[in-house]
Amino acid sequence: MGTEAGSPAERSAPGGATGSRVRLSVNGKEVKLARDPDRSLLEALRVELGLTGAKYGCGEGECGACTILLGGRPVRSCQVRVGELEGLEVTTVEGLARDGHLNPAQRAFAELGAFQCGYCTPGMVVRTTALLRATPDPSEEDIREALEGNVCRCCGYSRILRAVGRAAELAREEEG
Ligand code: FES
Numbered sequence: 638m639g640t641e642a643g644s645p646a647e648r649s650a651p652g653g654a655t656g657s658r659v660r661l662s663v664n665g666k667e668v669k670l671a672r673d674p675d676r677s678l679l680e681a682l683r684v685e686l687g688l689t690g691a692k693y694g695c696g697e698g699e700c701g702a703c704t705i706l707l708g709g710r711p712v713r714s715c716q717v718r719v720g721e722l723e724g725l726e727v728t729t730v731e732g733l734a735r736d737g738h739l740n741p742a743q744r745a746f747a748e749l750g751a752f753q754c755g756y757c758t759p760g761m762v763v764r765t766t767a768l769l770r771a772t773p774d775p776s777e778e779d780i781r782e783a784l785e786g787n788v789c790r791c792c793g794y795s796r797i798l799r800a801v802g803r804a805a806e807l808a809r810e811e812e813g
């Protein structure tokens with residue numbers, strides 16, 4: 638299996654949030670979201686915060702297009718309810734660059750043109766970022782395993798696999 642975090646119900650909910658707003662950090666900034674028990678994090682990111690990098694694919698936790706980092710771990714934001722996020726840290730694909738510099742995964746996907754329509758790409762890039770943080774020198778098997786829950790409907794997976802390998806090289810070069 639990949640590095641998917643457990644479902645929100647499996648994680649302890651810190652803080653025991655109350656009130657009509659949920660406070661959390663998104664891409665390093667504190668935000669407050671309306672506490673709607675039915676609202677997914679994906680919808681809140683896209684509609685309430687205007688962060689449209691994470692994509693709506695299946696809405697059922699199957700495609701990975703909506704992958705974001707929650708507390709540094711990759712999760713499918715369509716499966717996370719806003720009310721479960723009090724005090725947690727969310728990073729979306731928009732939050733991966735530092736000081737205007739794309740991160741190694743972003744650079745590698747761009748360099749190798751590892752996309753066609755690009756719909757799956759933010760999720761792939763976020764997933765790759767999480768993989769490389771945990772496993773800086775991944776084997777091909779590690780890469781396949783990490784990406785097995787991220788579906789691409791139009792681009793050859795071979796280019797995506799190469800891009801993840803290239804991202805690992807770039808990340809190691811950055812580490813110096
Ligand atoms: S939209 Fe979330 S997994 Fe497909």
Ligand code: FES
Nearest residue numbers: 753755757789790
């Ligand atoms: S590039 Fe189109 S879905 Fe992956």
